[in-house]
Amino acid sequence: MDALSSDRMEFGFGVDPFNPRSPRPIDVVGGFQKNELRRQLIESCPRVPGVYGMLDRHGDLIYVGKSKSLRSRLLSYFSAANEDEKSGRIIENTRVIQWETQPSEFAALLREQQLIRQFTPRWNVQGVPKRQRPVYLCLGRGSVPTFYLSPKVPTDYLAIQGPFFGTSRMNVAVDALNKVFRLRDCSQQQVFQFSEQLSLFDLEHRAGCLRFELGTCSGPCAAACTRAEYFQQVAAAESFLDGFNDEPLTALEEQMQSAAANQQYELAGRVHRTLKSIQYVHRKLTMLAEARRRFSFVYAVPGYDGCHNWYLLHGGEVISVAATPIGRDAYMAMKPVIKHWRALLEGPTDHVHGPFPYSLGIVASWFRKHKRELERTFAPEQSGRKYYRKSMRSQAS
Template sequence: MDALYDKQPEFGFGINPLNPHGSRPIEIVGARDRETLRNAIVQSCPRVPGVYGMLDRSGSLIYVGKSKSLRSRLLSYFAASNEDEKGGRIIENARAIQWETQPSDFAALLREQQLIRQFTPRWNVQGIPNRQRPVYLCLGRKVPQFFLAAVPPEECIAVEGPFHGAGRMRAAVDTLNKVFRLRDCSQKQVFRFAEQLQLFEVDYRPGCLRYEVGTCSGPCVAACTRAQYDEQVNAAQSFLDGFNDEPLVAIQDQIDVASANRQYELAGRAHRTLKAVSYVHRKLTMLASARNKYNFIYSVPGYDGCGTWYLIHCGEVAAVAAAPRDANDYKRMKPLLAQWSATLTSSIQRGHGPFPQTLSIVASWYRKQKDELGRTFAPEQAGHKYHRQSHVA
C-alpha cells in the first residue's frame, strides 16, 4: 500500500505573508488511480482563483501551480491530449492534489511565487522538458562579484531577476565580472588590498590570468585599494539598476576590432556573448522602468469579499492590508495610510524591500494588464477611492 495511505500526510502551504485576511482553507484529495483522482476534483474543486500542489505517494510536494479557475486547470491535467506533455508527466507522479483558494488572480500569482521559492518542488525546477530553471543575478559576497543563485543569499548588495537560461546567464556573469574588473575566484581565496599594512614587502602572485590581462582589479595581490574596488562595485550596481550600458559598448568594441582584423571566430564568440548580456540588460531596463513608474496603492477586489490593498513601492509589493469595507474600517486604516504615504514619498528608499522578488511579477502584470492601472491611486486619494475600488469587480 502506498505510504500516502499508510499514514495521514501532513499537508498545507503554511503562512502567506501577503495575505491580510487570515489563513485560507486547504483541501486535499487523493487516489491510487487517475480516474478516481479526477472524479474527486470534479466533486470538490471550485471554479475560483487559487494555487495547487501535487503530492507524490510519500506526501512530498512535487509541483506548485496557480490558476484563475482551479477546477478547470486541474481537470486539464487529465485530458488525453495532455498525456505526453508536461501536465501528463506531472499527474503520473501525483497521488494527491491539494489546493488553496485565493481572492484574486493577482493574489494567486504572488502566492505561487512564494511557494515555489519556499519549497522548490522538483517538477517546478527540473524534469520537465523545455523548462528553463529561473536564476537570480546577484552582486555581493565579502569581496563583491556577480554570481547566479536559485535562491539569493541575504547578504547580497543587489539582486535582480528571475532570469531564464542558465547557459546564457553564466556567459553573462563571466562577461560582467570582466567588464567591471570584479574578481570571480573561489571564496577561499585570500584577498589583500593595497592599503593593508604588511610587516614585510611581499610580491604576491595572482591566482589566475585575469589580472595579467586587465580584466580584474587584483584584490588578491594588493593591486587596488578597497575604495578603488568599491568604485567598480558601484558601477556594477548601476548596471543592475538599468542605468549603465558599459558592458554592451565594451562587447561591441570587441566585435568591431575582431571583425576589422578578420578574426571571425573571435567576433562570433563575442557576438554570442553580446546576445546574452543584451538579454540581461533588456530585462534590467524593464525592471528599472517598473521601479520608476509603479508607486501607488493597488486595490484588488476579491470574489469572496476579501478585497486587498497592495502598497506598490518602486515596482515591488511592499505591504498589504485588507481593503476597508465601510467608513469605520477606513478610519482605522488612516494611520497605516500615513505610513504608506511616507514610504512612497521617501527620497531615500528605492525598493529592495521585504518582497524584492515581486518586482518581476508587478512589472509583467501591468505590462499585460494595462487596464488594472485604473485600480491604482495615491494614499491621499484613498478617502475618495476606497468604497468604489473595494467593491467593484
C-alpha cells in the same frame, strides 16, 4: 480522500503572508488512478482563481501551480494531448491534489511564487526538460564584491536583481560582467592585498589567475589597485544592475566588430553569444528599473468572493497588504495604516528589497501585460476621496 490513507500525509500550504484575513480553506482529492482523481475534480473543483499542489505517493509536494480558473487548469493535466508533456509526467506521479482558492489572479500569482520558494517542489525546480530555473544576479560576497548567481535571495549582498531564467545563459552573463567591470571572480579563500595596504616586508604580490595579465581584472589580490579604485568599478557594476549603465553592451559590441574586422570569426561568434546573454540581462534590468521608478502606490484588487485587497507597492515590490475597508468604521480603523503607508512611500525606491523581493518581477510583468490595471492604483492620501466614497456607495446599493 477515501481512496488513500491520510495518516502519514500533511495537507495545506501554511501561512499566506499576502492574505490579510483568516486562512483560506484547503480542498483535497486523492486516488491511485487518474480517472479517480479526474472524477473528484469534476465534482468539487471550482472555476475560480487559486493555487494548487500535487503530492506523490509518499505525501511529498512535487509541484505547485496557479490559475485564474482552478477547475480548467487541473482538468487540463488529464488531457490525452499532454500525456508525453510535462503535465502528463506530473500527473502520472500524483496521488493527491490540493488547492487553495484566492480572491484574484494577482493574489494567486503572488501566493504561487511564495510557495515555490518555501517548498522548492522538485517538479518546479528540477527534473523538467527544457525548464529554465530561476536565479538571482547578485553583487557582493565579502569585502571585495563580485557578480555571482544564487538560486535564492542571499542573506548578505550589496545589490541584487531578478529572478532571471536559464542558469547556463546567466553563467555566461556573470563571467562577462566580471570581465567588463574588471571584478574578481576567484574563490572566497583568496587573500586580497590592495596597493595602499602596508606590509612589514617588501613582498611582490602575484595574481592568483591570468585575468589580471589579460586586463579583465583589477587585481585586488596582487596590490594592483587601491580599494577606492576597485570600488569605483563596483559602483559602475551596481549602476548596471539598476538599469542605468549599458557599458557591457557597448564593450562587447566593439569587441565583436573588431574581431569580425580582423577576420577572427570564431572569436566574433563567441562574443556574439555572450552579447546575447548580456542583452537578455539588460532588457530585464531595464524593465525592473522602470518598475522601481513607476510603481509606488496602492493597488486596489477586487476579489471574486468579496475579499477585496489593497496592496502597497514600493519601488515595484509588494511591501504590505490590507483588506479593503468597507464602511466608515473600517475606513477609520485603517487610517493609521494609510498614514504608515504614506510614510513608507516617501523613502527611496531604487533599493527597496522588502520582505518579498521576488515580487518585483511579478509586478513588472503583471502591469506590462495588464496596463489597464494601473487605473486601480492610487496614492495613500487619495484613499478617502477615490475609494472610500465609492465603497460607501457600493454598500448603500
